[in-house]
Amino acid sequence: MSNTQTKRVQYDAIVVGSGAGGGMAAFQLAVNGLKVLLLEAGRNYDPLRETPMFQLPKDAPLRSEGTVDKPFGFYDATVDGGWRVPGEPYTVAEGSDFMWWRARMLGGRTNHWGRISPRMGPYDFKPRSRDGLGIDWPLTYDELEPYYDKTEALIGVYAHDQSLENTPVSRHGTQLPPPKPRAFELLTKKYAAPLGIPVIPAPIAVLTRMQDADHWPAKLFPGNPLAQRVVRQSMRSRLACIYATGCGRGCSLRANFQSTTVLLPPALATGNLIIVPNAMVREVTLDQRGRATGVSYVDKTTRTDRHVRARIVVLAASACETARIMLNSKSALFPNGIANTNGLVGKGLMDTVGAGIGGQIPMLENLPPHNNEGTTRLHMYVPWWQYQEQRAGKLDFARGYHVEFGGGRDMPDAGIFWGLEDYTNGAYGKRFKEEARRYYGSFVYFDGRGEMIPNDDSYCDLDPTVVDQWGIPVLRFHWKWSRHETNQASHMVKTFAQLIESMGGKVVGKLETDGTKVIAKGGQIIHEVGTVRMGDDARTSVLNAHCQAWDVKNLFVSDGAPFVSNADKNPTISILALAWRTSDHILAEMKRGNI
Amino acid sequence: MDRRHALKVLGAAAALPSLAPTDGDKAPDPAATQGPAWTGPAGTPSDPNLVTPRVWWPRKLLDGELVTLAALCDTIIPADGHSPSASAVGVPGYIDEWASAPYDDNRESLVKLRGGLAWLNTESERRFGRPFARLGESERNQIADDVCYEPKAKPEFKGPAQFFDMVRDLTATGFYTTHEGMKDLKYIGNVPLQRWDGPPPEVLKHLGLL
Structure with missing residues (x-):
């Protein structure tokens, strides 16, 4: 379908990035009736048609050994990505060592990830209160718990059935048997x-049985027949695991969680979502009053600049790419980048x-x-x-x-x-x-x-001279364990x-x-978070407790960037839960007429 | 591999999403819900067709080199009562593909491989007056014994031992990734299962877990 017509309209929301955080935000906003435009820097990718199910190593180049083009092996789902993206460099400051994984494709890293989905525990939200190091989150486990429950029920996660110290499981039967x-x-x-x-x-986002499509939709989306219908349809289209063929290839049976098999299809089914791939976002644009008006992006297929408008903008381009977009969004009001009044955008970078x-x-x-x-x-x-x-x-x-x-x-x-x-x-x-x-x-x-504790020597900023092939200044990484x-x-x-x-x-x-x-290099575990952190105080954080920019009321972040700490718990499930909570806040604020 | 069964499962899955919704509000126009146009993989090295893979670089070894390589591969993995030899399942072709690949490590290894194959023939001529491929098994093994383990090789054989080890690693990969090699190891898997029962009792018994 052609999107040229629709690009002229004003959307309710623009979501930048289609991975865990962007997929969840686009899904939540679309099922609640907003007109959503989702911009993805990579190409359209269809796991149903492109996943190599059952193909053997002997049929792949180099027996599927990893290369710089396909670092995790030929059949790994990641395309146009890895430690190197052609035409899109990044730099590393002298004395630092950092590796940045990117996946330039619809669904981003959710196509290949390890599916490891442990909840953060009560201690993990209040690290400074416990041992005096790092920073506390502006929310507690109890506040995020319902969103963990709902996220697990929506995407499907098998797990242990008893909580251990700071290792909680669902108290409401939202997890599947291991x-x-x-x-x-x-x-x-x-x-x-x-x-x-x-x-x-282990807690893993793989279906060990088909989801209960008669139970969960009404439970997850009470009073929302549209959401119930598309989720019911989505759950019925997903098969349980067949216990064969590597999960990292993705799954054409939709038996594991990928944004492209679990979130984007039902979001599209609402008719409220337009996805534009090959859209490399350059900056968030601003009006005189300091409100975001939309984003500028490069259409990679034609190398032309486009501008799209919306009532709100949600950034979910991955922790570092989101920071990059914000740092590059310079204006008279925000000479150091949008919402970066206190200079904290890019700081607080953590890996595992x-x-x-x-x-x-x-x-x-x-x-x-x-x-x-x-x-x-x-x-x-x-x-x-x-x-x-x-x-x-x-x-x-x-x-x-x-x-x-x-x-x-x-x-x-x-x-x-x-x-x-x-x-x-x-x-x-x-x-x-x-x-x-x-x-x-x-x-x-x-x-x-x-867990890594955030430190002053680990952050990203803009390289003063290097740009990528779209003319966008690139990130420079600084790192110290x-x-x-x-x-x-x-x-x-x-x-x-x-x-x-x-x-x-x-x-x-x-x-x-x-x-x-x-110790692995910074970035090597591919759990970068923390570059646009949330907090209770506008002086020490970029976003408030709902991942809304303190300085720009209609700008939100829904990927790993808002993380305040990086517990040993793999971040994806928390990104998803947080993105759902942020989406609820957006909808409530819109209803109240605040944005 | 029971590929036919696998395809059947996949076919059943493909049919599922077309189930029409029977409840909730009215479905929107399907044209609006399809998402952006799908054009598939670009066919570049970082975006290859994953479903029907192909090697896109030309192979570099000469016929004569491949003859020597095949003899070495079969010295490392000969036929036995369980499975055929390495060359019988195309291992030299895989090593050629590997050493010809357009990546820095492979480019360096091509030099090591070619130098090693040349050394093998020189050594073979010196000892037996014939190239390696024309030696009998015990003659080949006399050379192999000197280079099969670098930590125990004499100083003059350290370099050739590194070459031998590289070819052994590659031969093992090339061989055990074939159907014949997987069968030799009694690998079981890559078949869709209705349910996962865990390891069978004889395995648990073997491990003292039963």
Whole structure:
């Protein structure tokens, strides 16, 4: 369909970005009757037609090994993205190390993400009150809890059924039953228990059964027949997981959460949403009174500038891209970028702490052949378990981490048996084949994912000279880990080594425990948040407690940028819940005539 | 792989979204609800067709190099009672594709691979008066024994041992990603399941979990 006609009209809302935050905002506003224009910098992408379901590594270039063009392997859903986007550079300040992942496609990173969906817990909203570090959120767990419930019911999340300390689950049955654990997960659980390490079902946005389309729509959207109809239709169109073919490829059965399979189709079905892909937003425009009037964007297909107008603007371009748009939106009123009166836009950048090691477990050798695939995502994980030790001052880092782990008899892929020579004294010939049979499936890996505390040395600003191919100034990243992160990374690998040894196994390669050496680079875990933070005080935050800009009443942010802290809990589910809450606030403010 | 069954499941899924809504308010004009035009993948390296993949770069190894490479691949993974040899399932072609790829690491590896293949023939001629591909199994193994494990290789064989290890890694990838290789490992998966039952009892028993 052609959108040229519709571009001349004034929309109720413009949403920039179509991932978790933008998809949720566009969906919520559209089902509530607003006329919504969604701008996406990447191309239109259709998981129903483009997902490689069941394709084998042998049919892909390089047996699907990752390249700079397809960093997570050929079949990974991300297209036109990765650590490098052609024609769209970014820079890193001297002395800093930072990697920025972008996905220039409809649905953004939700097409390929790990689907790991742990709720933040009560402690996570008030970190400063607990240990004096970082900043408190302007809301509590109790305030976001109903939105976690609703988000889980809408998108489908399997999880454990009992809350642990600061690791809450739904009290209202909004989560799905977890799949049975795999062999390596059960083995890990057994040997982790004596070490005091809990191994419990992981919270994952994959349907282990079809959603109850007769129950949830009315429950989630009381009094809204339009929302109920499109959600009912959407839920009925989604199949449960078939326990095969990698989730990171996306899912043409709509069995996992992707913005493109779960949020955008029902939003489009309302007739209230127009999606314009290949729209690279340059800036938010402003009127004399300091209200946002719309946005300017580059139509990438024709390389021409366009302007669209709306009553409100919602930015959800990803934490860093949103900051970039705001910093580039300069005016007489806001010479340092829109709503950036206090200079905080771009500050507070956080990622997740990452470190991991592998192990070879003799007990897993020569297992009877069996299917190890499951949902292809985590069935089990380890939530942070040392709150007491931290309170007692026994650890040299302030915040927690969780553990993601994998292993077993997975589909042979590029790199299988790399390093086997160290286990076999360089076997080749018939002996190599025998050793391969023995060692296949006997490796496990453990990855820690921990909380980073925001610091003054980690932020992004505009590079003073570099522009991208659309002429838009690019981001420059500044990065430093503190000892809280590097000590935590060290604790991770030491703990994993202990666990591997308790399982009778050996760490793969030489064990390095220096936290500064094992910690992943900033940005590498792809959990950037915090660049446009929310708060109770206009002097110390950019957005109020409803993700509304203090300085520009009709400007909102609904991606990871408003985050105040970055708990070890993977951010997507919180982005979704927060975006729903922000959308409710937008609708209420419009109703009251305030915006 | 039970691809036919997989396609059936996919077909059933494709049929589902067309169910007409039977309740709620009236459906809007379908034309307004389709979203923007879909033109599919651009076909560029960063936006390739994921459903029907293809290799877009030309292969660089010469016929003679491929003959030597095939002999080496089969020294590393020969036929046995379980599965065929590496060259019988196209592994040299995969290694050619890999070493010819337009990425920095691969470009560097092409030099290492070509240099290694040349060394292999020189060494073979020196010891036996014939190129590597024309040696018998025990002659090939005499050379392989000297280069199969770098930490234990004599100083003059350290370089060739690195080359040998690279080819062994690639041969393993090339071989075990084929149907024949997956069958050799008794890999089970990539089939759609109605339900997930977890590991079978014999696995739990083997692990002492039952």
